[in-house]
Amino acid sequence: MAQGSIAWKPAQIPNLSENENKLLLERLCQYSLANGLVMYPPGFNLANADIAPVTLFPTPFPKDLFEQAKNVQNTFSRLYALVVSHQKNWLLDLSKDLAVFDKDFTGMLYETHIKAVELCGSKLPQTLSLGLFRSDYMFDEQTHSIKQIEFNTVSVSFGGLSSKVGRLHDYLNKSGTYDSHGLYYGNEIPVSNSIKELSLGLARANEEYALRSTDSSSKPVVLFIVQDKERNCFDQRHIEYSLLEDHGAKSYRCTLEAVKDFTYVKDTKIYIKSSDEEVGVVYFRSGYSPADYESDPELTWGNRLYIETTKAIKCPSLLTQLSGTKKVQQALTDKALILSFMPDLQGVELEGLLDTFVKIYPFDNSKDGQLAKKLAFESPEKFVLKPQREGGGNNIYKDNIPGFLNSISESEWGAYILMELINPPTYENKILRLGQVLTEGILLELGIFGTILFDEETGEVLHCENAGHLLRSKVSSSDEGGVAAGFGCLDNVFLQ
Numbered sequence: 001m002a003q004g005s006i007a008w009k010p011a012q013i014p015n016l017s018e019n020e021n022k023l024l025l026e027r028l029c030q031y032s033l034a035n036g037l038v039m040y041p042p043g044f045n046l047a048n049a050d051i052a053p054v055t056l057f058p059t060p061f062p063k064d065l066f067e068q069a070k071n072v073q074n075t076f077s078r079l080y081a082l083v084v085s086h087q088k089n090w091l092l093d094l095s096k097d098l099a100v101f102d103k104d105f106t107g108m109l110y111e112t113h114i115k116a117v118e119l120c121g122s123k124l125p126q127t128l129s130l131g132l133f134r135s136d137y138m139f140d141e142q143t144h145s146i147k148q149i150e151f152n153t154v155s156v157s158f159g160g161l162s163s164k165v166g167r168l169h170d171y172l173n174k175s176g177t178y179d180s181h182g183l184y185y186g187n188e189i190p191v192s193n194s195i196k197e198l199s200l201g202l203a204r205a206n207e208e209y210a211l212r213s214t215d216s217s218s219k220p221v222v223l224f225i226v227q228d229k230e231r232n233c234f235d236q237r238h239i240e241y242s243l244l245e246d247h248g249a250k251s252y253r254c255t256l257e258a259v260k261d262f263t264y265v266k267d268t269k270i271y272i273k274s275s276d277e278e279v280g281v282v283y284f285r286s287g288y289s290p291a292d293y294e295s296d297p298e299l300t301w302g303n304r305l306y307i308e309t310t311k312a313i314k315c316p317s318l319l320t321q322l323s324g325t326k327k328v329q330q331a332l333t334d335k336a337l338i339l340s341f342m343p344d345l346q347g348v349e350l351e352g353l354l355d356t357f358v359k360i361y362p363f364d365n366s367k368d369g370q371l372a373k374k375l376a377f378e379s380p381e382k383f384v385l386k387p388q389r390e391g392g393g394n395n396i397y398k399d400n401i402p403g404f405l406n407s408i409s410e411s412e413w414g415a416y417i418l419m420e421l422i423n424p425p426t427y428e429n430k431i432l433r434l435g436q437v438l439t440e441g442i443l444l445e446l447g448i449f450g451t452i453l454f455d456e457e458t459g460e461v462l463h464c465e466n467a468g469h470l471l472r473s474k475v476s477s478s479d480e481g482g483v484a485a486g487f488g489c490l491d492n493v494f495l496q
């Protein structure tokens with residue numbers, strides 16, 4: 001680790017003349033539109049998309065820490081796969097406890113899993129499971145380390161657009177747009193291979209499904225479960241195009257509400273109604289938050305159950321989704337617990353993992369839980385309080401914590417975890433958002449993608465790969481950084 005080394009100093013963004021700025025904007029906009037670095041605006045019609053919010057320049061990020069984040073990814077993926085396979089009872093017990101506090105969501109995920117197992121006579125028809133994961137970090141300047149914000153096991157986004165923003169910045173650099181005399185950023189702008197790697201993960205699962213279960217000669221297809229009127233659909237489409245182009249695998253899209261209209265099941269196999277094609281993989285880009293079930297809870301949870309009881313490989317299964325709760329993340333910051341799950345983990349592999357943790361407290365009756373209840377009121381400015389939710393906009397920050405806790409019954413506190421705040425440095429960059437260029441102080445959040453195909457019964461791992469990276473920047477005045485939610489933008493690392 002570079003801890004204690006001379007302070008890392010980020011390079012400044014280039015100082016461009018008015019004419020150079022004009023050229024930069026023209027090239028950036030046209031490259032983005034030409035290459036699908038786009039999103040639909042609210043209330044869109046099919047034919048008109050906007051350029052996704054992007055930074056004009058890549059933002060400096062320490063090279064050693066970027067490498068560390070990549071190096072620990074496969075260990076994280078294996079750890080979460082182990083939780084689902086060899087530590088299933090531990091995961092189920094923990095989820096059951098959470099279900100008491102959070103009946104409507106974590107409770108439903110848990111119950112739907114239990115129901116699916118019951119319906120299938122104690123064993124689900126498909127034990128293979130696909131994880132497209134993303135581990136998110138912030139850079140802590142004081143300790144020169146990366147600290148994990150969360151580990152996502154469901155519907156991770158921006159693998160598609162991340163490759164595109166990488167190529168955009170690389171193009172601007174190589175075309176001399178940042179510096180007419182040469183490469184301003186040298187060759188230190190890595191382009192994320194997330195489109196290819198995520199589609200490879202899906203294709204690998206689809207092929208394994210075909211090898212093991214199908215008796216038809218045609219190739220199975222991938223079914224994307226998507227939100228209605230998804231504004232970020234281009235991010236998903238890039239993966240679909242790669243599936244077809246690179247692997248000859250067709251894909252279909254339908255909402256959670258429409259699953260039973262769109263498909264039928266025969267002998268536990270699921271087929272597309274309109275074409276009778278067999279589905280090898282069901283890939284959820286919806287179903288990760290309570291809002292995805294709200295339109296008609298009976299129908300949507302019923303459809304989730306219907307999918308879970310089929311032979312298709314789920315990305316993710318309900319169990320794998322449950323392994324991504326904040327509560328599991330909190331429990332897995334305990335070295336002794338990790339070692340009891342992965343006894344062979346040692347040396348740099350183990351240290352690299354542990355080094356990414358900040359303190360996370362449970363909010364229960366344990367000793368740590370008691371301490372959390374004290375700290376939340378005595379020094380809330382050091383913490384963020386998180387419920388078991390995904391998708392942004394759910395956390396409670398700093399001085400809002402005590403008031404929030406007082407506003408709910410103490411019996412509900414167990415649904416939350418209390419996490420130390422990471423304090424990333426602020427950089428200056430320019431952001432293009434809805435046609436306007438803003439000069440902003442930004443904070444960075446680095447995500448590393450990982451794919452894993454594993455057996456939930458035996459723990460066997462058939463495919464485990466790094467799958468590229470994502471850099472999101474958020475305006476430093478906002479606590480949250482969701483790009484789709486509107487506070488953040490897509491960026492890429494300039495390694496130095």
Ligand code: ADP
Nearest residue numbers: 149150389390391392419420421422479480481
């Ligand atoms: P979600 O599941 O809603 O994405 P996250 O845990 O990723 O929840 O939190 C949302 C955002 O809140 C993050 O993207 C980050 O900007 C901020 N955040 C979360 N945890 C921390 C932390 N420990 N320190 C600083 N910022 C944090």
Ligand code: MG
Nearest residue numbers: 136150391392
């Ligand atoms: Mg997040």
